[in-house]
Amino acid sequence: MKWRFFLTLSALLVISGASSAVGAEQTPLQVSDCDKCHSSIVTDVAAHGGLHATAVTCLECHLEHPPEGTDAIPACSMCHAPAASAHYQVDNCVGCHNPHHPLAIDLAAASEVNPVCVSCHENEGAQLQEYPSLHTELSCTACHQEHGEYLSCLDCHGPHVEGQSYDDCFTCHKPHKPTVVRYPENSPVSYCSGCHEQATQDLAQNRTRHHDLKCAYCHKDQHKAIPTCETCHGKPHEKSMHNAFPDCLKCHVDPHALAK
Ligand code: HEC
Ligand code: HEC
Ligand code: HEC
Ligand code: HEC
Ligand code: HEC
Ligand code: HEC
Ligand code: HEC
Ligand code: HEC
Ligand code: HEC
Ligand code: HEC
Ligand code: HEC
Ligand code: HEC
Incomplete structure (x- = not known):
C-alpha cells in the first residue's frame, strides 16, 4: 500500500x-x-x-x-472494503467502534443493532424471520447484552411448573424459534402437567397400563400431535366388531382414563 x-x-x-x-x-x-x-x-x-x-x-x-x-x-x-464482508456494509461504524479502541463495543449505546448482528450471524437472523414469534420483534441485545453472552429464559419468564430449570426450557424451546415446541419421547410428565391438569390427573389415577406411559411417548416429538389408537394397537379385535363399533373410545372411554 x-x-x-x-x-x-x-x-x-x-x-x-x-x-x-x-x-x-x-x-x-x-x-x-x-x-x-x-x-x-x-x-x-x-x-x-x-x-x-x-x-x-x-x-x-x-x-x-x-x-x-x-x-x-x-x-x-x-x-x-464493503465488498469483502456484509458486515462492512452496515451504517454508522463509529456508533459501535471507536477506531482507537475498536473492540470495546457498547452495544447498549448502539441504535438499531439487528441488521448488524445478522451481517455476521446470518443463520440466527434467518431463523427468527422464518419462524415469526414475539422474539422476532425483540432486539438481539434484549437477550445478548454483551457480545457472546446471553440472558437465561428465566430472567424474563417464569417456569411452567415449579422447579423447571433453564436447561429444561431448551428441551422444548429454541430461543430463535420459541413457538416451535419439540421434545424427546422420554420427557417427564411434569413438563406437561402445569398446563394440562385434567389429562395428568386422569392418567395418574388410571389403573391400566397406559398409566405407566409418559405423555410424550404417545404425543410424540411435536406439541399438539395426536396419535390414533391404531398407530400402536392396530385393530386388535374381531373384524366384525370393529365394523360395528369403529370408535375405540365407545368402549375404552378415554386414553387417559382408559377402561378395559
Ligand atoms: C451495532 C454495532 C456495530 C456496528 C454499527 C458495526 N460493527 Fe463491526 N463489529 C461489531 C461486533 C459486535 C463485532 C464483533 C466483535 C468481537 O468479535 O468481539 C464487530 C467486529 C468488527 C470487525 C472485526 C471482525 C471482522 O469481521 O473483521 C471489523 C473489522 C469491523 N467490525 C468493522 C466494522 C465496520 C467497517 C463497520 C461499518 C461499516 C462496523 N464494523 C459496524 C459491531 C458493530
Ligand atoms: C484505524 C484507523 C485509525 C488509527 C490507527 C488511528 N486513528 Fe485517530 N481517528 C480515526 C478516526 C476514524 C477518527 C474519527 C473518529 C470519530 O469520528 O469519532 C479518528 C480521530 C482522531 C482524532 C480527532 C478526534 C479526537 O479523538 O480527538 C485525533 C486527534 C486522532 N484520531 C489521532 C490519532 C493518533 C495520534 C493515532 C495514533 C496513536 C490515531 N489517531 C490512530 C482513525 C484512526
Ligand atoms: C504540534 C501539535 C500537534 C502534533 C505534533 C500533531 N497534531 Fe494533530 N492536531 C493538533 C491540533 C492543534 C489539532 C486541532 C486542529 C483543528 O481542529 O483545526 C489537531 C487535529 C488532529 C486531528 C483531527 C482533524 C479533524 O479534522 O478533526 C487528527 C486526526 C490529528 N490531529 C492527527 C494527528 C496525528 C496522527 C499526528 C501525528 C502524526 C498529529 N496529529 C500530530 C496538533 C498536533
Ligand atoms: C488504514 C487502514 C484502516 C482503516 C482506515 C480502518 N481500519 Fe480497522 N483494521 C485495519 C487493519 C489492517 C486491521 C487488522 C486486520 C483486519 O482485520 O483486516 C483492522 C482491524 C479492525 C478491527 C478488529 C480489531 C482487533 O483488534 O481485532 C475492527 C473492529 C476495525 N478494524 C474496525 C474499523 C473501523 C470501525 C474503522 C473506521 C472507523 C476502521 N477499522 C478503519 C485497518 C484499518
Ligand atoms: C463482525 C462479525 C460479528 C458481529 C457484527 C457480531 N458477531 Fe457475534 N460472533 C462473531 C464471531 C466470529 C463469534 C465466535 C467467536 C467468539 O466466540 O467470539 C461470535 C459469537 C457470538 C455469540 C456466542 C456464540 C457461542 O457459541 O457462544 C453470540 C451469542 C453472538 N455472537 C451474538 C451476537 C449479537 C447479538 C451481535 C449483535 C449485537 C453479534 N453477535 C455481532 C462475529 C460477530
Ligand atoms: C429472546 C432472547 C434472544 C433473542 C431475542 C436473540 N437471541 Fe440469540 N440466543 C439466545 C439464547 C438464550 C442463546 C443460547 C443458545 C444455547 O445455549 O444453545 C442464543 C444463542 C445465540 C447465538 C450462538 C449460536 C447458537 O445458536 O447457539 C448466536 C450467534 C445468536 N444467539 C445470535 C442472535 C442474533 C443475531 C439475534 C438477533 C437477530 C438473537 N440472537 C436474538 C437468546 C436470544
Ligand atoms: C430479555 C427477555 C427475554 C428472554 C431472555 C427470553 N424471552 Fe421469551 N419473550 C420475551 C418477550 C418480551 C416476549 C413477548 C411476550 C411476553 O411479554 O411474555 C416473549 C415471548 C416468548 C414466547 C411466546 C412467543 C410467541 O410468539 O407467542 C415463548 C415461547 C418464549 N418467549 C420462550 C422463551 C424461552 C424458551 C427463552 C429462553 C431460551 C426466552 N423466551 C427468553 C422476552 C424474553
Ligand atoms: C414440554 C415442553 C416445554 C418445556 C420444558 C417448556 N415449555 Fe414453554 N411452552 C411449551 C408449550 C407447549 C407452550 C404453549 C404453546 C402454545 O400455546 O401453543 C409453551 C409456552 C411458553 C411461553 C409462552 C407463554 C405461555 O405461557 O403460553 C413461554 C414464555 C414459555 N413457554 C417459556 C418457557 C420457559 C421459560 C421454560 C423453562 C423454564 C419452558 N417454557 C419450558 C412447552 C414447554
Ligand atoms: C405452556 C403450557 C403448555 C405446556 C407446557 C404443554 N401444553 Fe399442550 N397445549 C397447550 C395449549 C394452550 C394447547 C391448546 C389448547 C386448546 O386448543 O384448547 C395445548 C394443546 C395440546 C394438545 C391438544 C391438541 C388438540 O388438537 O386438541 C395436546 C395433545 C397437548 N397439548 C399435549 C401436550 C404434551 C404432551 C405436553 C408435554 C410434552 C404439553 N402439551 C405441554 C399448552 C401447553
Ligand atoms: C397412551 C397414549 C397417551 C398417553 C400416555 C397420553 N395421551 Fe393424551 N391423548 C392420547 C390420544 C389418543 C388422544 C386423542 C383422544 C381423542 O381422540 O379424543 C389424546 C388427547 C390429548 C389431549 C387433547 C384432548 C384432551 O383430552 O384434552 C391432551 C391435551 C392430551 N392428550 C394431553 C396429554 C397429557 C398431558 C398426557 C400426560 C399426562 C397425555 N396426554 C398422555 C393418547 C395419550
Ligand atoms: C403410542 C402408543 C399407544 C397409543 C397411541 C395407544 N396406546 Fe394403548 N397401550 C400402549 C401400550 C405400550 C400399552 C401397554 C401394553 C402393550 O404393550 O400393549 C397399551 C395398553 C392398552 C390397553 C390395555 C391396558 C391394560 O392395562 O391392559 C388398552 C385397552 C389400550 N391400550 C387401548 C388403547 C386405546 C383405546 C387407544 C386410543 C385411544 C390407545 N390404547 C392408544 C400404547 C399405546
Ligand atoms: C365394543 C367395545 C370395544 C371396542 C369398540 C374396542 N374394544 Fe378394545 N377391548 C374391549 C374389551 C372389553 C377389552 C378387554 C377384554 C380383553 O382383554 O380381550 C378390550 C381390550 C383391548 C386391548 C387390550 C388387549 C390385551 O391383550 O390386553 C387393546 C389394546 C384394545 N382393546 C384396543 C382397542 C382398539 C385399538 C380399539 C379400536 C380400534 C378397540 N380396542 C375397540 C372392548 C372394545
Missing part, C-alpha cells in the same frame, strides 16, 4: 503557533510526533487499540493534518 503524506512540519508549527519557523524547510510529520500534542490518544491506542495499534499506524489512517490537510479522518471503507 502506498500512503500519501500530506503532513508537514510547517503545518505542525502553524498549528502550534511557532511563527519563527514559518518558511523553514518542510519535514514530513512522523508517527513519533503525535505524542507531543495527542498524548492521551497515543496512550489509548497503545493500551486498547488491538489490531489498530499493531497492524496500522496513526499515519496510515490519518493521511492529512489540518490546517493544510482537510481530509484528516479516514473512512473505514478505505481499508475494510
Whole structure:
C-alpha cells in the first residue's frame, strides 16, 4: 500500500503557533510526533487499540493534518472494503467502534443493532424471520447484552411448573424459534402437567397400563400431535366388531382414563 503524506512540519508549527519557523524547510510529520500534542490518544491506542495499534499506524489512517490537510479522518471503507464482508456494509461504524479502541463495543449505546448482528450471524437472523414469534420483534441485545453472552429464559419468564430449570426450557424451546415446541419421547410428565391438569390427573389415577406411559411417548416429538389408537394397537379385535363399533373410545372411554 502506498500512503500519501500530506503532513508537514510547517503545518505542525502553524498549528502550534511557532511563527519563527514559518518558511523553514518542510519535514514530513512522523508517527513519533503525535505524542507531543495527542498524548492521551497515543496512550489509548497503545493500551486498547488491538489490531489498530499493531497492524496500522496513526499515519496510515490519518493521511492529512489540518490546517493544510482537510481530509484528516479516514473512512473505514478505505481499508475494510464493503465488498469483502456484509458486515462492512452496515451504517454508522463509529456508533459501535471507536477506531482507537475498536473492540470495546457498547452495544447498549448502539441504535438499531439487528441488521448488524445478522451481517455476521446470518443463520440466527434467518431463523427468527422464518419462524415469526414475539422474539422476532425483540432486539438481539434484549437477550445478548454483551457480545457472546446471553440472558437465561428465566430472567424474563417464569417456569411452567415449579422447579423447571433453564436447561429444561431448551428441551422444548429454541430461543430463535420459541413457538416451535419439540421434545424427546422420554420427557417427564411434569413438563406437561402445569398446563394440562385434567389429562395428568386422569392418567395418574388410571389403573391400566397406559398409566405407566409418559405423555410424550404417545404425543410424540411435536406439541399438539395426536396419535390414533391404531398407530400402536392396530385393530386388535374381531373384524366384525370393529365394523360395528369403529370408535375405540365407545368402549375404552378415554386414553387417559382408559377402561378395559
Ligand atoms: C504540534 C501539535 C500537534 C502534533 C505534533 C500533531 N497534531 Fe494533530 N492536531 C493538533 C491540533 C492543534 C489539532 C486541532 C486542529 C483543528 O481542529 O483545526 C489537531 C487535529 C488532529 C486531528 C483531527 C482533524 C479533524 O479534522 O478533526 C487528527 C486526526 C490529528 N490531529 C492527527 C494527528 C496525528 C496522527 C499526528 C501525528 C502524526 C498529529 N496529529 C500530530 C496538533 C498536533
Ligand atoms: C484505524 C484507523 C485509525 C488509527 C490507527 C488511528 N486513528 Fe485517530 N481517528 C480515526 C478516526 C476514524 C477518527 C474519527 C473518529 C470519530 O469520528 O469519532 C479518528 C480521530 C482522531 C482524532 C480527532 C478526534 C479526537 O479523538 O480527538 C485525533 C486527534 C486522532 N484520531 C489521532 C490519532 C493518533 C495520534 C493515532 C495514533 C496513536 C490515531 N489517531 C490512530 C482513525 C484512526
Ligand atoms: C488504514 C487502514 C484502516 C482503516 C482506515 C480502518 N481500519 Fe480497522 N483494521 C485495519 C487493519 C489492517 C486491521 C487488522 C486486520 C483486519 O482485520 O483486516 C483492522 C482491524 C479492525 C478491527 C478488529 C480489531 C482487533 O483488534 O481485532 C475492527 C473492529 C476495525 N478494524 C474496525 C474499523 C473501523 C470501525 C474503522 C473506521 C472507523 C476502521 N477499522 C478503519 C485497518 C484499518
Ligand atoms: C451495532 C454495532 C456495530 C456496528 C454499527 C458495526 N460493527 Fe463491526 N463489529 C461489531 C461486533 C459486535 C463485532 C464483533 C466483535 C468481537 O468479535 O468481539 C464487530 C467486529 C468488527 C470487525 C472485526 C471482525 C471482522 O469481521 O473483521 C471489523 C473489522 C469491523 N467490525 C468493522 C466494522 C465496520 C467497517 C463497520 C461499518 C461499516 C462496523 N464494523 C459496524 C459491531 C458493530
Ligand atoms: C463482525 C462479525 C460479528 C458481529 C457484527 C457480531 N458477531 Fe457475534 N460472533 C462473531 C464471531 C466470529 C463469534 C465466535 C467467536 C467468539 O466466540 O467470539 C461470535 C459469537 C457470538 C455469540 C456466542 C456464540 C457461542 O457459541 O457462544 C453470540 C451469542 C453472538 N455472537 C451474538 C451476537 C449479537 C447479538 C451481535 C449483535 C449485537 C453479534 N453477535 C455481532 C462475529 C460477530
Ligand atoms: C429472546 C432472547 C434472544 C433473542 C431475542 C436473540 N437471541 Fe440469540 N440466543 C439466545 C439464547 C438464550 C442463546 C443460547 C443458545 C444455547 O445455549 O444453545 C442464543 C444463542 C445465540 C447465538 C450462538 C449460536 C447458537 O445458536 O447457539 C448466536 C450467534 C445468536 N444467539 C445470535 C442472535 C442474533 C443475531 C439475534 C438477533 C437477530 C438473537 N440472537 C436474538 C437468546 C436470544
Ligand atoms: C430479555 C427477555 C427475554 C428472554 C431472555 C427470553 N424471552 Fe421469551 N419473550 C420475551 C418477550 C418480551 C416476549 C413477548 C411476550 C411476553 O411479554 O411474555 C416473549 C415471548 C416468548 C414466547 C411466546 C412467543 C410467541 O410468539 O407467542 C415463548 C415461547 C418464549 N418467549 C420462550 C422463551 C424461552 C424458551 C427463552 C429462553 C431460551 C426466552 N423466551 C427468553 C422476552 C424474553
Ligand atoms: C414440554 C415442553 C416445554 C418445556 C420444558 C417448556 N415449555 Fe414453554 N411452552 C411449551 C408449550 C407447549 C407452550 C404453549 C404453546 C402454545 O400455546 O401453543 C409453551 C409456552 C411458553 C411461553 C409462552 C407463554 C405461555 O405461557 O403460553 C413461554 C414464555 C414459555 N413457554 C417459556 C418457557 C420457559 C421459560 C421454560 C423453562 C423454564 C419452558 N417454557 C419450558 C412447552 C414447554
Ligand atoms: C405452556 C403450557 C403448555 C405446556 C407446557 C404443554 N401444553 Fe399442550 N397445549 C397447550 C395449549 C394452550 C394447547 C391448546 C389448547 C386448546 O386448543 O384448547 C395445548 C394443546 C395440546 C394438545 C391438544 C391438541 C388438540 O388438537 O386438541 C395436546 C395433545 C397437548 N397439548 C399435549 C401436550 C404434551 C404432551 C405436553 C408435554 C410434552 C404439553 N402439551 C405441554 C399448552 C401447553
Ligand atoms: C397412551 C397414549 C397417551 C398417553 C400416555 C397420553 N395421551 Fe393424551 N391423548 C392420547 C390420544 C389418543 C388422544 C386423542 C383422544 C381423542 O381422540 O379424543 C389424546 C388427547 C390429548 C389431549 C387433547 C384432548 C384432551 O383430552 O384434552 C391432551 C391435551 C392430551 N392428550 C394431553 C396429554 C397429557 C398431558 C398426557 C400426560 C399426562 C397425555 N396426554 C398422555 C393418547 C395419550
Ligand atoms: C403410542 C402408543 C399407544 C397409543 C397411541 C395407544 N396406546 Fe394403548 N397401550 C400402549 C401400550 C405400550 C400399552 C401397554 C401394553 C402393550 O404393550 O400393549 C397399551 C395398553 C392398552 C390397553 C390395555 C391396558 C391394560 O392395562 O391392559 C388398552 C385397552 C389400550 N391400550 C387401548 C388403547 C386405546 C383405546 C387407544 C386410543 C385411544 C390407545 N390404547 C392408544 C400404547 C399405546
Ligand atoms: C365394543 C367395545 C370395544 C371396542 C369398540 C374396542 N374394544 Fe378394545 N377391548 C374391549 C374389551 C372389553 C377389552 C378387554 C377384554 C380383553 O382383554 O380381550 C378390550 C381390550 C383391548 C386391548 C387390550 C388387549 C390385551 O391383550 O390386553 C387393546 C389394546 C384394545 N382393546 C384396543 C382397542 C382398539 C385399538 C380399539 C379400536 C380400534 C378397540 N380396542 C375397540 C372392548 C372394545
